[in-house]
Amino acid sequence: MKLPLQVYLLGLVSFLMDVASEMVYPLLPLFLTSLGAGAGVLGLVEGIAEATASLFKVVGGRISDRLGRRKPLLLLGYGLPAFLRPILALAQSPAHVLLYRFLDRTGKGLRTAPRDALLAESVDQGAFGRAYGLHRGLDTLGATVGPFLAFLLLPQLGIRGVFWASAIPAFLAFMALFWVREAKAPRARTPLPPLRLTYLGTLPVPYRRFLLVSGLFALALSSNAFLLLRLKELGLTPEAVTLAYTGYNLLYALLAYPLGSLADRVGLRRVVAWGFGLYALVYLGFALAKTALAGVALLLLYALYSAAFEGASRAYLATLVPQETKATAIGLYHTVVGVLLLPASVIFGFLWQSYGPGLAFGVGAGLALLALTLFLLDGKRRRP
Numbered sequence: 001m002k003l004p005l006q007v008y009l010l011g012l013v014s015f016l017m018d019v020a021s022e023m024v025y026p027l028l029p030l031f032l033t034s035l036g037a038g039a040g041v042l043g044l045v046e047g048i049a050e051a052t053a054s055l056f057k058v059v060g061g062r063i064s065d066r067l068g069r070r071k072p073l074l075l076l077g078y079g080l081p082a083f084l085r086p087i088l089a090l091a092q093s094p095a096h097v098l099l100y101r102f103l104d105r106t107g108k109g110l111r112t113a114p115r116d117a118l119l120a121e122s123v124d125q126g127a128f129g130r131a132y133g134l135h136r137g138l139d140t141l142g143a144t145v146g147p148f149l150a151f152l153l154l155p156q157l158g159i160r161g162v163f164w165a166s167a168i169p170a171f172l173a174f175m176a177l178f179w180v181r182e183a184k185a186p187r188a189r190t191p192l193p194p195l196r197l198t199y200l201g202t203l204p205v206p207y208r209r210f211l212l213v214s215g216l217f218a219l220a221l222s223s224n225a226f227l228l229l230r231l232k233e234l235g236l237t238p239e240a241v242t243l244a245y246t247g248y249n250l251l252y253a254l255l256a257y258p259l260g261s262l263a264d265r266v267g268l269r270r271v272v273a274w275g276f277g278l279y280a281l282v283y284l285g286f287a288l289a290k291t292a293l294a295g296v297a298l299l300l301l302y303a304l305y306s307a308a309f310e311g312a313s314r315a316y317l318a319t320l321v322p323q324e325t326k327a328t329a330i331g332l333y334h335t336v337v338g339v340l341l342l343p344a345s346v347i348f349g350f351l352w353q354s355y356g357p358g359l360a361f362g363v364g365a366g367l368a369l370l371a372l373t374l375f376l377l378d379g380k381r382r383r384p
Contacts, residue, residue, distance in 0.1 A: 006122040007131050009180045010115060011138030016173035017078060018139050021104075022146025023166040024088065026245040027159050028097070029225045030238050034159075037094045039229065043349020045094065046223035047342035049101035054338015056109025061331025064114040071182045074118075075174070077111025080104065082174040085167040089160050109338075113331030120318045128315040129268060133260015136311040137253050142169075144249035151242045203329055207320040211333055213375045214313075217276065218340035220283070220367035222348035222360070227286065227299060230357055235292040244296050248303045255307035260315070263308075268316035275309025276372035278302075280365045287361035 032042055060073045081104045088100040116132075123131045146169075150162050157165060231241050263271040282305060285298040314330075321329035351360035 003127065003131055003134060004122050006181060007119060007134060008138075009176070010119060010122075011135045013074075013078065013173050013176045013180065014115075014135060014139035015142035015145075016169045016176060017081065018142030019146040019149070020081070020085075020166045020168075020170035020173065022143040022245075022249065023150045023153075023162055023169075024146075025225070026147045026228055026242045027150060027154075027162060027238075028101075029229045030232070030241070031091075031159050032094055032097060035091070035094050035097070039226075039353045040346075040349045041094055042225060042229065043223070043345045043347075043352075045098050045101055046225050047345030047349075048098060049105045050223065050345065051339050051342035052102050053105035053109040053112070054335045054341065056106050057112050057334035057338065058328065058331035060110035061113030061117070061328045061334075064117065065328045069182060070114040070118040070121075071177070071180065073114040074111050074177055074180070077107045077109070077114075078174050078177055080107030080110075082167070082170040085163060085170065089163040109334075112334055113328070116314055116318070116330050126264065128318055129260040129262075129264035129312065130257065131260075132311040132315040132318075133257045133263070136260070136307070136314075137256035140249050140256055140306075141253035144246055144253050147242045147249065148246040151239055151246060154239060154242065203332075204320055204322075207317075207329060207333075209378050210317065210320060210375075211336055213371050213378065214333065214337050215340055216374065217279075217368060217371035218337040219344050219347075220279070220364045220371065221337075221341055221344050222364060223341075223345050226345075226348060226352070226357075226360075227302065230286055230289070230361075231292065231295045231299065233357065234289060234295040236295070240292075244299055247296075248299045248306075251300055251303035252306045255304060256311055259308050260311045263312040263315065268312050268319065271308050271312040272316050273372060273375055275305055275312065276368055276375060278305035278308065280368035280372065283361045283365035283368065287358045287365065 029042055032045065037045070060077065064070050064073050084100060084103050084107075087096065087103070091097050091100065119131055119135055120128065146166075149165075153162050153165055228241050228245060231244055232238070236244060259271065278301070282298050282302045285301070286295070289295050289298060317330060317333055348360050348364065351363060
């Protein structure tokens, strides 16, 4: 079955925004280092940034479900990062970088759940894997172009110049949203229950179990900035780090759609399990890596994890919740996972700075294996 134009348009918006974001992202650890920050500060900045995005994901999803509309939240969520680039380009201290990351991730948080819900409303459930896979592929293609542009522009413009240049694709992403048509988002037949802790009890049991496993897995997650910092520690230059990150995103983009299609055939749950296992393998590898070549190989294997897990986990999540509260439930999932990224990144940074990267990556691998074990045990318990 052919995917509708709406999916491609949403993918184009994400492509352009990721060009902008990923022109900046691989340079942030190096930029923070130049401003006097260490691994602990990097963990704090990235942890706060990702936690902020996640806190606003449930807010964006909730507002979207109450309005019965998705596009207003997309305009706000993509508009904030498009017009805030000067804060980063003019930054003089880690605090300025933190301010930019906070506001940028606020925008991401507001747009994520409404966008994912809009994708789900644009296709039949049997095509969820392909729709989310295609979207992740286009999104990550932008994440491939972004660091490659940064690699080309860095010698001519410097880091701050690249930050200024990233404003162009961000603005184009915002403008492209005006071609996205609002899908008909169903309102709840009854008023939505208040968004309190008791709200979780109104959601399906499979969703709650997946949320628990995902929360544990989130504690294993650290910012990708640590992977880039590890590559630098293993001997890569800033330009080589940016180029390696380009390769990661290119492989991710190439694999996202075929792995999404595979997930539709073999089962979304199975591909999610593969993702947990691959993550643990990659982090164990980074804990033991001794050469830059090994680090680059692990980063490319990490692309396989990202392509398998990101699209499949979102598609799997969409099958676990009722249509009328889909955006809220998706937002709640992203919020819980993202809030846990703050302690995860802070603890990872502390372990790295105090005991070295080997222990930090080793702990991440162990937590991922524990999450995989619980996920598989839950699957066995639900079988007749």
